[in-house]
Amino acid sequence: MNELNDDDIPAKVKAIFTEYLKKHNLRKTPERYVILDTVYSIDGHFDVETLYNKVNGSKYRICRATLYNTIELLLDCNLIIEHAFGKRKSQYEHSYKCKQHGHFVDLGSGEVTEYSDSRIQQIQKSVEEALGVEISYHSLTFYGYKKRNNI
């Protein structure tokens, strides 16, 4: 019964990350794994400041520079994706075994809502063929306003 089931996400992402680090001759520092764990413990989007606070709630003290460094690696091995809803700070979310989804940003409040639509996958395939590229991930964001409650 050592097989990993679909719920053993933490172990799987750790394995992917380790593989990546090994392949690129990067060091397996505890900080990197703490960050990975923390990222996968967060549900939904987060910015660097949020991650910084979460991470430093644990016994480790990890500075922002290391956070940015590690985020770069996690992006590179597709364990997280990056969004830039507002202009200033980036938002991230873990992406392993997560179905791709889009976002709606309320221009009034800045609030972000998720939704999903499978048709986007078809578009992605078309784009790959049309442009001759390999797509790692996408970001589909609608901007607009919530309708006032009826009447």
Place this chain on the structure above:
Amino acid sequence: MNELNDDDIPAKVKAIFTEYLKKHNLRKTPERYVILDTVYSIDGHFDVETLYNKVNGSKYRICRATLYNTIELLLDCNLIIEHAFGKRKSQYEHSYKCKQHGHFVDLGSGEVTEYSDSRIQQIQKSVEEALGVEISYHSLTFYGYKKRNNI
């Protein structure tokens, strides 16, 4: 023959902008119109730095603060849209009478390619209904890598 045809974009966007300024009791300064003209003279995306250089090639000297100020207005009256491909600086493009399109960002070079796909409009309509919102515009961006030239 005073009718405006579809090619008279500059006049039309100027009219829209004027209407907007009037409605909001804002002043019709020459700077604002120079910026609008310049924005509509640029084909494709541009960042503030590019706009700054273009604008200051003309006889006017317009500072960055004014650019940011005016961009805010143009966004508000839907004459331009904003993208945030990279994390640092925003990119813009004029949007009047332009068919909506998506972007592909090459993670290798940062190069941005446009494409269009009508299916996105259907998704947009679905999202409006599902979330009960009114969508002003969207941003669909695929990230990935160009395939090496075959063989």
Place this chain on the structure above:
DNA sequence: ATCTCTGCAAAGGATTTGCATTGCC
């Protein structure tokens, strides 16, 4: 004449960078 908008310069906030030290390999 009034009061908004401009230009300038300084402030602000997110991210990056340089460097001494730590600690993984």
Place this chain on the structure above:
DNA sequence: GGCAATGCAAATCCTTTGCAGAGAT
């Protein structure tokens, strides 16, 4: 033990803000 990664702090880049003077209404 060697060298990459960390933490710290300063630097950088884009954007915002404050303020005095210019100019639209």
